[in-house]
Amino acid sequence: MTPAEAAELLAHCAAFDRRTIGEADARAWGRALHDVPLDDDTRGAVAEHYGHTDKWITAAQVREMRTRIRSGRIAAAHPVYDGDPDETGKQFAANWQAQITAAAEGHLPSRTITQAVGAVPSAELRALLPAVGHPVDDETEPQPYVDEATRAEIRATLPGNRAALVELAVDCPNTRCRAARRHLCKSSRGKELRGTVHGQRRDVYAIRHTQCPECGAPPRHPCTTPEPHPARVRAAVADRPVPNRRQLDRLMRTPPAPRETRARHTSGGNPR
Numbered sequence: 001m002t003p004a005e006a007a008e009l010l011a012h013c014a015a016f017d018r019r020t021i022g023e024a025d026a027r028a029w030g031r032a033l034h035d036v037p038l039d040d041d042t043r044g045a046v047a048e049h050y051g052h053t054d055k056w057i058t059a060a061q062v063r064e065m066r067t068r069i070r071s072g073r074i075a076a077a078h079p080v081y082d083g084d085p086d087e088t089g090k091q092f093a094a095n096w097q098a099q100i101t102a103a104a105e106g107h108l109p110s111r112t113i114t115q116a117v118g119a120v121p122s123a124e125l126r127a128l129l130p131a132v133g134h135p136v137d138d139e140t141e142p143q144p145y146v147d148e149a150t151r152a153e154i155r156a157t158l159p160g161n162r163a164a165l166v167e168l169a170v171d172c173p174n175t176r177c178r179a180a181r182r183h184l185c186k187s188s189r190g191k192e193l194r195g196t197v198h199g200q201r202r203d204v205y206a207i208r209h210t211q212c213p214e215c216g217a218p219p220r221h222p223c224t225t226p227e228p229h230p231a232r233v234r235a236a237v238a239d240r241p242v243p244n245r246r247q248l249d250r251l252m253r254t255p256p257a258p259r260e261t262r263a264r265h266t267s268g269g270n271p272r
Helices: 003-017 023-032 040-050 059-077 089-104 123-131 148-157 199-209 230-236 245-252
Strands: none
Touching (some): 023 059
16 A cells, blocks of 8 residues: 555545544555555445444554455355366465455355355256155155064064053053053053053953853953953963064064264263
8 A cells, every 4th residue: 555545545534533634644554554455345444443433443453354354255255276287386376365365355255165165956956856755656655664564563573562462452440550541551650561561451351352261251251259260361361472583583684775874973981
């Protein structure tokens, strides 16, 4: 910046703070800002300063504010220079600096990092996005990995599964439980009983669904004793599915395609 340009800049400052300008002021500011050109960014730095304070601006503040304005444009543009295999190191540095200067002067538009590195989906791919989740006319809908019949078979063989507890077909008469149909019994602490039910519920199920092999009482009729005969209870749960480990292994041996492995960030700690 020459003394004449510094005088013009001081006149711009005087429009805000009404300062007086002399030749010595112009020479001093020109010397302090000898490597700063008089451009729109320099004038914008003065306007930015007086937009937030009424204190007189200094040459150092002009330099600092102008650098902040240009750095903000560079950060918003995310300049990326891939380089040329045939260029020299000096040419690479010059081209890289030219791109930084273009971003600082506002010649590069603001963009995200994804856009800067060219990772934006192509126009053809973006055109297909609205069809995601809709059935394709020329193709049948994809079938699940395990069909419903196989899932029911697996579900029935799992130990402690609700489908394996036939007693869940009736309400639990236990006064501390009172679990409704298809709901697991609960302990006195409110914890679900996964692999069993209360004895009273088992007795009710045996009376409703099984004929007693000992006294001959038909379903829905009590035995000749106050409680159902043990043989009747055993007969009621005789059809409960038994876990078949070999069958489970066969059904689940072939897993679906593995998902993409993602890095997991940890907070450190001593290895065990």
